Amino acid sequence: MAPKPRRRYTDQELHDSIKDVISGKSLDDVSAATKIPRQTLQRETRLVRLGIVKEPKRPGPKPILPSNAEADLVSWIAAMQRDGHPVNQYEIMRTANRMVQALDPNASLTSGWYYRFLGRNPVLSQRMAQTISRARNEVDDESVERLYNSMKELMAKYQFLPDRIFNMDETAFNSRKKSHNVVVIKGSPNVWAKTISTNFHLSIVACGSASGILLPPLFLLPGETVDKTLSACSIIDGATISTSPKGFMNEDLFCEWLRWFARLVDSCNDNPVLLVFDGLASHYSPTNATHLFQPFDICVFRPFKDAIRKAIFQAMVEHGDINTISKSMSLEIASLAWSSHMVPANVISGFATAGLFPLSKDEMMRRLRLFKEGGAPASGVDVEWVERREYVRKEILSLPPLAPKTTRRKTIDVGGRILDLALLQEIDQSKEDKRRASDLKENLKRKRQAKKASKSKPGASKVSASVAKKKNPTTKKTPAAAKSTAAKRKLTNKRAKHD
Template sequence: MLRKRDRITKKCQWSLDVLDRAIKRVNDDRISLHKAAQEFKIPYSTLQKRYRRLEQTSPRLGRKPIFFPDQERILTDHLIDMTNLVYGLDSMKFRKIAYECAEQLKIPHNFNKKSKCAGPDWLEGFLKRNTNISVRKPESTSINRIEGFNKKEVELFYKNLEELMVKNKYEAHQIFNMDETGVYTVQEPGNILAKTGQKRVGTVTSWERRKTVTVVCAINFAGVYVPPMFTYPRQDHSPLLEKDGPPGAIYDCSKNGWTNESLFFKWLQHFKTFVKSCEDNKILLILDNHNSHLTLEAHEFCKANYITMLSTPLHSSHRLQPLDITFSGPLKKAYNRECDLYFKSKNLIKVTPYDIAGLFQKAYSKVALMDKAISGFRATGISPINTNIFNEDDLRREYCCYQHSG
């Protein structure tokens, strides 16, 4: 919560209007600066400085702002753009973006370098200087709204989608969906046959404690697949991790194997190179509402390269992400089968992170089909646009499922 401080200083009690009248009195009536300062209750040194330099600015207390007005305008525009595209930026996320902006522009600042975040006092000052931005209390959070897949959120998504389609006239090859999926060193065993009544049924799998590798995939409505990006849970990358991987794929590492802000930006650069976006080839990129997608760096990169990011509502990927609908499930099943075959053919040799790219490629080549991509966009009503793809029963069913699962 932002804090409100009461003014306790007696400095700068004068206003710019009083200063103007004092200077006018000196010029018109030829009185001394000392006399004018006493008469209008302005410090003599202040009046002298303003009179000699004609520095007609309002009095200012405290530290000067970190950003110049035009730089704060960049932050304001980013905040408004994110809000319009269904991204919710709370005060903490926005303060982190302010820190990122200061670092990116190499502006001296006193923000917290450990948490990589601007302070609440900075945000308070920012809101006072930019009155078109305000902190608003979220609407009442019913269970249905928390789940995200509800009528209001879905209608807003399709409204934004329709406006972008009308404005930019995207064709099938320009409409993309991006999503992340996890693959593991431990395959998920499928159903097996066993004696009726037997309580415990086991199968052989690799590693008891699995390691997660995040794979970023993207498709368009024309059925084209962007070469994926792999993120491994380790400190340093090794070329051995790329063995037999998908052609054109890129590879990197993070501490936990998840995609973070810098890795998402790396993927965006990879994506831009593949799709060749330009003024004559504008791209729509539909993706989920993850924190790593909210950075100012990513937003500015997309604007400069004619890529528009549109977010799906929170917790709606299973209904509004084409990749989730027709691709991710079959991909994981195919990957588990490849792991199982590899594991058994190698006489119980463990699947390691160095095997993942090759096993993934075998599964990927079987599942990454044109018809799966196209049917995913159709099933979500994204392309061609079908705002009535979900009816009241669909929304009610989601609500009931959420209640029962809770």
């Protein structure tokens, strides 16, 4: 049997042809001009005249997961992203299979369906998720408002120019290891990459102004001493090196750095400087908001860290016997990366993107919305329908449960009462009932304590009476006790005669 020919016209062409026929053109002329079969054109025109609207159908076999179910799945994916829990291929396949098996327990989906699903829904795309802590995602509108008002007040009072507004931030030489895309031979069953790392922590303190002025960096090494041959200071003019117990900035070092900073920018009462930084209780930047309002974090550190990673890879390729990076080598790599990739334009862009200069509340709010909604852009995807913990829409396509605002007491005071299931569900519902139950409980406690106290006194008299009986051998025995004693003596005498 010959295969059924595929249609050679689009839905729009069919729609236009039907309009032509309804307007008075002949079926034959329209069919010849558009290559739409006459029979098809006649049938579709008749349906339109009868007011019957046909839903468009996709070519090929009927999908395992209906189109409306796929739409629900897309909405769930968007809602999870806005909730800060973006899902990956595994989670989507797991959820879709649960949906399918709710309709047909023997059905299942494969990875082929997953890629066709992405193709049918171009609103979705695969991206690398940026991980931020829960605390960093808790910055709210009030924190941003407070930052903006503080900056606005200071700008109005001191009329800061861009060359008097600075940002200070700290980053590490070693970034977190993560997978990256590489080009390999097709069919390779396993692709892995070598890496080298440091066995110490190196901090790099950077500072720059809204006008693009970059101050020399401070390199912080762990320990108490540094090698005289370290070349960082010779590569970057004015660079400084110091040490701390673990290679992190501490209070003493920060105060010393502030004095160095004041000398460098010539700060005085007549010519004040505004320094924006995080890490102290007295900062102007909101807590846990370094990813939102720190210019160096936003636009400067990424190209700098990328240059460090590339230099480490190049050193590993050129010197195949390297197993770790020494302090002198790490300082040299960081200094060269600083010289080539710390660009004033990036610093200026960082201040503008953070909304710090030019001061912009809209930019600050835009940054907050960008992270608050998981980076999801405005789209036609319906995410409002998603319910929390209520099968398919209510059980499978669910978000994490909302944290309870108040905790209800899960126990009741028994107070000596005998309770069945009905009573357990009904009693002590009001505050008055709960108060009475609490009184019953306290009264029962007092009764038990009094009973315990009364029992402890007769116990002592019983002990003294038993001691007195042992000391007084003339105590009269009862008839039964005397009879038992005589029988024992008789049995003892018989055994003695037998022996």
